[in-house]
Amino acid sequence: MDWLSWSTAWAVFVVSVDIAIRVAAVFFVPPGRRPTSAMAWLLLIFFLPIPGVLFFLLIGNPRLPKKRRDVQTEINEFLRDANEHLELGTLLPNPPGWFEPIVGMNRELGALPLSGDNGARLISGYQESIDEMAAAIRQAKRYVHVEFYILKSDAATEDFFAALEEVIARGVAVRVLMDHWANLSKPLHAQTKARLTAMGADWHFLLPLQPLAKKFQRPDLRNHRKLVVIDGDVAFVGSQNLTDPSYNVPSNIRRGLQWVDVMVRLDGPVVRSVDAVFLTDYYSETGQVPEGIDLSEEKPGSDDFDCQVVPSGPGFESENNLLLFLSLLYAAQDKAIMVSPYFVPDEALLRAVAAACGRGVEVELFVSEISDQALVYHAQRSYYEDLLRMGVKIWMYEAPHILHTKSLTIDSETAVIGSSNMDMRSFGLNFEVSLLVRGEEFVDQMRRVEDHYRDHSRRLTLEEWQQRPLRSRALDNLARLTSALQ
Numbered sequence: 001m002d003w004l005s006w007s008t009a010w011a012v013f014v015v016s017v018d019i020a021i022r023v024a025a026v027f028f029v030p031p032g033r034r035p036t037s038a039m040a041w042l043l044l045i046f047f048l049p050i051p052g053v054l055f056f057l058l059i060g061n062p063r064l065p066k067k068r069r070d071v072q073t074e075i076n077e078f079l080r081d082a083n084e085h086l087e088l089g090t091l092l093p094n095p096p097g098w099f100e101p102i103v104g105m106n107r108e109l110g111a112l113p114l115s116g117d118n119g120a121r122l123i124s125g126y127q128e129s130i131d132e133m134a135a136a137i138r139q140a141k142r143y144v145h146v147e148f149y150i151l152k153s154d155a156a157t158e159d160f161f162a163a164l165e166e167v168i169a170r171g172v173a174v175r176v177l178m179d180h181w182a183n184l185s186k187p188l189h190a191q192t193k194a195r196l197t198a199m200g201a202d203w204h205f206l207l208p209l210q211p212l213a214k215k216f217q218r219p220d221l222r223n224h225r226k227l228v229v230i231d232g233d234v235a236f237v238g239s240q241n242l243t244d245p246s247y248n249v250p251s252n253i254r255r256g257l258q259w260v261d262v263m264v265r266l267d268g269p270v271v272r273s274v275d276a277v278f279l280t281d282y283y284s285e286t287g288q289v290p291e292g293i294d295l296s297e298e299k300p301g302s303d304d305f306d307c308q309v310v311p312s313g314p315g316f317e318s319e320n321n322l323l324l325f326l327s328l329l330y331a332a333q334d335k336a337i338m339v340s341p342y343f344v345p346d347e348a349l350l351r352a353v354a355a356a357c358g359r360g361v362e363v364e365l366f367v368s369e370i371s372d373q374a375l376v377y378h379a380q381r382s383y384y385e386d387l388l389r390m391g392v393k394i395w396m397y398e399a400p401h402i403l404h405t406k407s408l409t410i411d412s413e414t415a416v417i418g419s420s421n422m423d424m425r426s427f428g429l430n431f432e433v434s435l436l437v438r439g440e441e442f443v444d445q446m447r448r449v450e451d452h453y454r455d456h457s458r459r460l461t462l463e464e465w466q467q468r469p470l471r472s473r474a475l476d477n478l479a480r481l482t483s484a485l486q
Helices: 003-028 035-047 049-059 066-082 099-110 126-137 158-169 180-184 189-199 250-255 270-286 320-331 347-358 374-381 384-390 424-428 440-455 470-482
Strands: 114-123 143-148 173-179 202-206 226-230 234-238 258-260 263-267 305-312 335-339 362-368 393-397 401-403 407-410 414-418 430-438 457-460
Touching: 003 035, 003 049, 035 470, 066 270, 099 114, 099 305, 099 320, 099 430, 114 126, 114 270, 114 430, 114 440, 126 158, 126 226, 126 234, 126 258, 126 263, 143 158, 143 270, 158 173, 158 189, 173 180, 173 270, 180 189, 180 202, 189 202, 202 270, 226 270, 234 270, 234 414, 263 270, 263 430, 270 305, 270 430, 305 320, 320 347, 320 407, 320 414, 320 424, 320 430, 335 440, 347 362, 347 384, 362 401, 362 440, 374 470, 384 393, 393 401, 393 440, 407 440, 414 440, 424 430, 430 440, 440 457
Parallel strands: 143 173, 173 202, 258 401, 335 362, 362 393
Antiparallel strands: 114 263, 114 305, 143 226, 226 234, 234 263, 305 430, 335 407, 393 457, 407 414, 414 430
């Protein structure tokens, strides 16, 4: 065969493969995906068939491996059976008509009950929250459970790690979970592992990427939860990672970036639900259940807030956190205040916000003026004009701080706070934990924090936003498209 024939044959082969890839994508990409996500993947594959297919094979499956999904199903059924007839504490009277159906939905999806008689106190100081967790750990008599997306032994967390060492020395069991990739990619990883090992902590990676150990899943599935439990008596949940407020990253330090977060200190029956989330993650990674922990033990709290823990993540059939946010936005009558460092809504969330504005609800969104993640930052910005036209008040928290709190408050007595951003990654790819709280005094605490954020923010106007350069518009729109690749 001469050179021309070889060239023709090769060209026919390439064209055939190209067409086959495009046709196959139409059949294999859309099922089980949001329309926007399916369209983004199809566009990528149509424009760049070979790279698109390789990228799709790497991160195109948003689900855990079947073995891990089976474990999650087993866990959910166990929790559902254990809590089937269990209501803890005395619930507040006269809930809004929409509240109980939302609680029922959360219980069905996440398998954890609403409980009353709980204490819930916000801690809005970054170092203050670390110090309070360390002080609570020092009171431990039986066990301490620690789970963070990012966990580092550094100057800011020194007292926390010292507290762990002290309680281990007197026989307290300390169990630690941390996300593998998030910690592997950050400074002080080796030192942190060495210190946990030296102190005698029972520590494990969450969602480890260890192919040789047959531990592998989509690389960007992450466990984003942040929680601490002491003896089943006290728990902490929220948005803050256990690390220096600069994350010890050289580029952050050069820019002067400092993270702003909120944690909630809990006591009362709800602590058992927080502990259940830790134990399910521990079981998922180790296949074992620690001895000596009784989740049926009811302990009274220091206040009377109604609380429900809502876990979410790719191990669940539904996007539990998204459904909770949607339900509350549709229920809001007077006010809805959202705080999310990464606000990249799907169509459903955007419509819920539009519906709230259309009903006359005062809707506010707090975001950071700057960001540490360029792609998410530009994707988020692509929604600002739509939100401003709806009537949403957008507040941009002053640089060089990164407002990292994740919360939603509606009207006067209902709030959600936890690890979940209002973005498609948190809804579909991250394991998150959210805390639903009913109680006017708790919402008052949230309002004071929101007022503080407002005092340190500037309001974005539609007129200002329409003056941004064409280059920025193009970057924002491109990032918006790539954000849908799930």
